[in-house]
């Protein structure tokens with residue numbers, strides 16, 4: 233396909249700042265330069281475009297160095313009144329034409345994108361006016377007949393219709409969860425109620441996902457007001473019931489745009505006052521405010537924004553129509569969508585909320601939003617909504633298995649409560665298959681799992697044991713004596729293999745003839761049938777935080793860091809953390825590693841350092857190569873680097889398995905556990921006995937027969953044959969160069 237001829241691209245960040253904007257700017261600049269396109273940044277958004285002069289800067293490879301990990305936006309952002317008027321846009325058009333810019337990448341919220349679209353629509357008339365006023369020549373007007381716009385959505389609220397995630401939303405969720413985890417510990421000590429206000433004028437996403445993933449008691453969002461006319465009554469009743477059931481502390485989340493049924497705003501201090509007045513609750517208010525925008529972007533906000541920035545420039549090169557577009561993320565894929573359609577849909581949600589059409593609003597928000605709300609309502613109760621029917625109650629086992637993955641507890645808590653809520657008995661197995669063999673099985677009560685949502689590790693205990701030989705007999709005996717009807721196994725690849733073993737041994741042991749679901753939990757993300765496994769997002773974030781610190785430690789210049797990350801034979805952690813930290817090279821088992829590669833890379837670094845580079849980063853997956861180990865690679869780099877650079881190696885180790893689960897890991901753990909329990913109950917009730925794994929595949933939750941395991945997995949290396957992220961390597965290779973020129 234022939235590419236469009238582009239001379240010059242402009243890039244800007246506008247509206248509210250959002251963590252991840254820098255990653256997007258860096259990607260746009262690097263991609264443009266690689267394609268031989270000049271690129272200018274407008275400082276302070278539209279203000280820079282209108283003012284011109286020093287506010288419009290030509291960017292080079294070095295201008296976007298060292299910004300990937302920074303919060304905010306290094307090129308600045310502002311609100312600009314002048315740009316709202318034609319006069320301002322006329323000045324902006326002149327500034328663009330003088331620099332031959334007729335392609336713009338605008339990174340901002342719906343306001344900024346609307347402005348960009350208007351600018352593009354007006355462009356012919358603006359150039360005509362400039363020509364008439366003799367500000368530009370005829371030739372200039374003719375050579376810039378149109379202005380192409382591509383938008384990236386930067387907004388922490390995740391409020392734009394058409395993209396699953398906006399730049400900054402994942403980081404905002406993380407900041408909120410950090411704050412809630414901190415509040416949680418003080419709340420437990422004082423048995424208080426905390427009311428926490430988060431951002432979101434027309435969008436309850438941050439509030440809802442945070443409430444769900446923190447185990448809150450109540451949430452106020454704009455899309456779904458409390459059902460009762462007297463919202464305070466409804467709230468107080470819930471808090472009182474939960475306290476009576478044994479909850480020591482309570483947490484209420486409120487989105488800044490929360491409303492009651494009549495459309496009257498519910499303010500966070502009103503919530504606090506009502507709690508005090510009606511039930512004498514010593515409630516404390518925290519308004520998180522700008523904390524949510526601040527700090528270093530998460531791994532996801534860095535790599536997703538990098539991918540989107542790259543895609544924006546590729547789109548301009550490949551596009552065949554003149555409509556303004558947005559580069560969106562849909563179902564874990566990059567999609568180009570019409571800009572105005574998406575803005576209109578976003579606006580219509582705001583209108584529906586204003587018009588109190590809440591059912592329609594929820595419908596437009598999509599199935600997943602509604603399900604999250606329903607799940608929240610169930611999980612936040614003090615007891616099951618249904619009485620147990622002794623004659624029909626199933627006995628369901630829940631267990632962890634394999635290596636630790638943050639989010640295992642979140643999944644167990646959800647499974648237990650969903651199972652109990654459906655009127656069944658739920659039992660926990662201690663320490664994985666070892667516990668199942670030794671019959672360490674305990675019945676769960678609703679409140680047993682109250683505090684499990686946000687803690688890392690495995691409260692149930694986990695173990696890497698896989699059943700063998702006589703173990704199956706013991707397991708069968710224990711399943712029979714416990715009259716077990718279904719099993720949920722939350723774990724990694726070995727637990728999948730064990731589930732398959734149980735299936736294969738059914739003719740020998742009839743007790744295994746029950747439905748089983750495997751829920752993917754592994755920091756390695758090496759499981760088939762899912763794009764993400766529980767724990768991998770937390771591990772990625774632990775890695776990038778460590779690498780940020782390692783990079784900061786580079787006081788001495790000319791140093792290459794070789795960082796080894798986990799993953800066994802799966803390069804997911806290496807690839808994604810490499811993208812998110814700006815590694816020049818990544819070494820993966822999938823791709824292989826030869827001595828020649830290593831020598832080429834050392835030479836690349838040598839040249840780069842000679843040209844002025846000061847720091848280099850190599851991320852290596854732990855089993856990338858049996859012979860070329862991390863110490864070997866570091867020694868080779870050190871020796872061949874000579875006086876030009878020195879080398880430090882870091883093997884990150886178990887920090888990658890620790891820590892509280894990230895909001896995304898909690899969120900997928902909850903979603904998958906809900907679906908898994910639905911599946912088990914449905915199958916066991918109908919006497920159907922499928923053994924499946926559940927996964928989040930292309931944005932959907934679906935099931936995979938466990939028999940397919942052998943077909944989908946590379947059995948030698950315990951990773952899926954098809955891994956969605958492998959194609960991202962081209963971006964690392966492009967951006968890892970020492971300059972725009974091919975080395």
Ligand code: ADP
Pocket residue numbers: 246247248278310311312313314315316317340341342343344345346347348350387
């Ligand atoms: P966000 O992009 O975060 O939604 P704003 O709505 O404040 O933030 O928009 C940022 C800037 O974009 C405004 O200050 C203004 O310069 C420009 N802008 C917004 N809406 C329009 C519009 N309808 N026409 C022209 N410019 C606009």
Ligand code: ADP
Pocket residue numbers: 396397402532563564600601764769896899931
């Ligand atoms: P929804 O409820 O609409 O599915 P989610 O918040 O679960 O919304 O996220 C939507 C999609 O965005 C996910 O399916 C995933 O592709 C992507 N996503 C969001 N956050 C992350 C993250 N931290 N890591 C990886 N992907 C993410």
